[in-house]
Amino acid sequence: MSSTRDLEIVLLGATGYTGRLCAEHIVKSLPTNLAWGIAGRSLGKLEALATKLQEHDKDRKAPEQLVLQFNEKELTALACKTKVLINCVGPYRKYSTPVVKACAENGTHYVDVTGEAPWVKDMVNKFHETAKSTGAILISANGIESAPADLLTYVMAKSIKDQFDVVTDETTMSLYHIKGKFSGGTLSTILDFFNNLESSSSDPYCISLSKPAQPRSVSIFRRIFGVHYVPDIGVGTTCVCEPCDTSIVHRTSSMMPQLFSPNFRFWESMKTRNIFTGIAVHFTLISVAIVLLFSPVRWLLPRYIYAPGEGAPEESKAGFSIEYRGVATAKQDKPGKKDIRVLGSFRYDGCPYTLTGIFLAEAAMVLARSNRVGQEIKAGYLTPASLEDEYIEKLENAGAHFKTTVLEQ
Structure with a gap:
C-alpha cells in the first residue's frame, strides 16, 4: 500500500443513518490526530454533517469533505487517497460492487456492514485473489450482521x-x-x-x-x-x-x-x-x-x-x-x-445501530494503524474475527x- 495516501480513514456514505453514527463515534472516541474524511454525493449534506460533528469536539480538525459520483474514475481516486475505506452505502448489491473493486485493485483496506449474504459470496469470489495480490484487506458484514x-x-x-x-x-x-x-x-x-x-x-x-x-x-x-x-x-x-x-x-x-x-x-x-x-x-x-x-x-x-x-x-x-x-x-x-x-x-x-458505527470505526482503526496488518493479518477477503484480540479490546x-x-x- 502506498505511503503517500493523504488520509487514514474515509467514511463513504457518511450522511446516511449508520454513517452519521459511525462519524460521531470517530469524533468522540478515536485519536484526535486521525487524518480522516467523509465522502458522498452531496457537498451540502457533507458540510452540514461536518458542522454538526464539530459540536462534539471543537478542538478536533474537521474531516476532509470529498464529493464524488459512483463511477470507476472517481472511486479509484478515492481509494488511492486513503488507507481504509468504510462503506455505508447500501443496498450493497445495488451500489457497492464498484467500491469493493476499487479498493481491491488499489490495495485499500475496506470494511462494510452488509447483511446481504449472496452479495458477500459474489464479492469474495471476485475480489479475494485480487486483494491478496495488492495487499488489501476486505471485510464485509461487520455490523449487527455478522x-x-x-x-x-x-x-x-x-x-x-x-x-x-x-x-x-x-x-x-x-x-x-x-x-x-x-x-x-x-x-x-x-x-x-x-x-x-x-x-x-x-x-x-x-x-x-x-x-x-x-x-x-x-x-x-x-x-x-x-x-x-x-x-x-x-x-x-x-x-x-x-x-x-x-x-x-x-x-x-x-x-x-x-x-x-x-x-x-x-x-x-x-x-x-x-x-x-x-x-x-x-x-x-x-x-x-x-x-x-x-x-x-x-x-x-x-x-x-x-x-x-x-x-x-x-x-x-x-x-x-x-x-x-x-x-x-x-x-x-x-x-x-x-x-x-x-x-x-x-x-x-x-x-444496535450505534454499535454498528462502533464496529466500523474500531475495525478501521485496527486496519489503519496496527503493526499486525500485513504481518499476522494477511491480505484478502477476511471476516470481523480476523482482527482478533486487538479488535476485541477496542470494542x-x-x-x-x-x-x-x-x-x-
Missing part, C-alpha cells in the same frame, strides 16, 4: 484453546435479546433482497476455504417448525441473521485451523420464551416473506417506513440493547473425558462486553 456472532464464536474458541489446548468442534449461537428499531437503510436492503431472489444461496459454507467431510444435518422438526432446544440457553427459533452469520463464521473457522476443527459446525437461532412462541415466530417470518414476494407490496411499503438514511430519533432509543449468547463445544480424545463446553456472551447496552473499551464461562463437565 460481527457479534463471529466475534463471540472466536472468543469462545480462543478460550477453549488457551485453557485446554484443543480446537472447537461446534458452536450454537443465540440472538438472546434485542431491543431497537430498523433503519430505513435496513428496510430498503430487505426489499432489494426480495427484488433479486435469484442471487440467493443457502449453502452455509458458500464462502469457506474448505468444507467438512460430512454436511450439516437439520432435524425434520426444526425444518418444519423452526424451533429447537439449546442446553444452557433455552428454546430457539428462526433468526433472520442466520444465513449471513453462518457463512461468515464458517469462513472464519476455515481460516483459523489453530482454533477450529476441519469439521466445525455453526448453528444460530433467536431466543424465544417457549416452543409455542417459537413456532409462531417461525411461521410469522415465513408469512412476511411470502407477502414480500408480491411486487405491489414492495412498491407500497417505502411510503410507510423510514426512508434510506433515516432511523429512530435519539430520544426514542432509551432502553435499546442487544445480547448474544453461545455455547462452544470441543471433543476430547482421551477415553472417559466429557466434551468441553464454554458458555459465552456478548452484550451492548445501547442502540470493550467502547462499551461492548464479552464474557466466557467453562460449563461443568
Whole structure:
C-alpha cells in the first residue's frame, strides 16, 4: 500500500443513518490526530454533517469533505487517497460492487456492514485473489450482521484453546435479546433482497476455504417448525441473521485451523420464551416473506417506513440493547473425558445501530494503524474475527462486553 495516501480513514456514505453514527463515534472516541474524511454525493449534506460533528469536539480538525459520483474514475481516486475505506452505502448489491473493486485493485483496506449474504459470496469470489495480490484487506458484514456472532464464536474458541489446548468442534449461537428499531437503510436492503431472489444461496459454507467431510444435518422438526432446544440457553427459533452469520463464521473457522476443527459446525437461532412462541415466530417470518414476494407490496411499503438514511430519533432509543449468547463445544480424545463446553456472551447496552458505527470505526482503526496488518493479518477477503484480540479490546473499551464461562463437565 502506498505511503503517500493523504488520509487514514474515509467514511463513504457518511450522511446516511449508520454513517452519521459511525462519524460521531470517530469524533468522540478515536485519536484526535486521525487524518480522516467523509465522502458522498452531496457537498451540502457533507458540510452540514461536518458542522454538526464539530459540536462534539471543537478542538478536533474537521474531516476532509470529498464529493464524488459512483463511477470507476472517481472511486479509484478515492481509494488511492486513503488507507481504509468504510462503506455505508447500501443496498450493497445495488451500489457497492464498484467500491469493493476499487479498493481491491488499489490495495485499500475496506470494511462494510452488509447483511446481504449472496452479495458477500459474489464479492469474495471476485475480489479475494485480487486483494491478496495488492495487499488489501476486505471485510464485509461487520455490523449487527455478522460481527457479534463471529466475534463471540472466536472468543469462545480462543478460550477453549488457551485453557485446554484443543480446537472447537461446534458452536450454537443465540440472538438472546434485542431491543431497537430498523433503519430505513435496513428496510430498503430487505426489499432489494426480495427484488433479486435469484442471487440467493443457502449453502452455509458458500464462502469457506474448505468444507467438512460430512454436511450439516437439520432435524425434520426444526425444518418444519423452526424451533429447537439449546442446553444452557433455552428454546430457539428462526433468526433472520442466520444465513449471513453462518457463512461468515464458517469462513472464519476455515481460516483459523489453530482454533477450529476441519469439521466445525455453526448453528444460530433467536431466543424465544417457549416452543409455542417459537413456532409462531417461525411461521410469522415465513408469512412476511411470502407477502414480500408480491411486487405491489414492495412498491407500497417505502411510503410507510423510514426512508434510506433515516432511523429512530435519539430520544426514542432509551432502553435499546442487544445480547448474544453461545455455547462452544470441543471433543476430547482421551477415553472417559466429557466434551468441553464454554458458555459465552456478548452484550451492548445501547442502540444496535450505534454499535454498528462502533464496529466500523474500531475495525478501521485496527486496519489503519496496527503493526499486525500485513504481518499476522494477511491480505484478502477476511471476516470481523480476523482482527482478533486487538479488535476485541477496542470494542470493550467502547462499551461492548464479552464474557466466557467453562460449563461443568
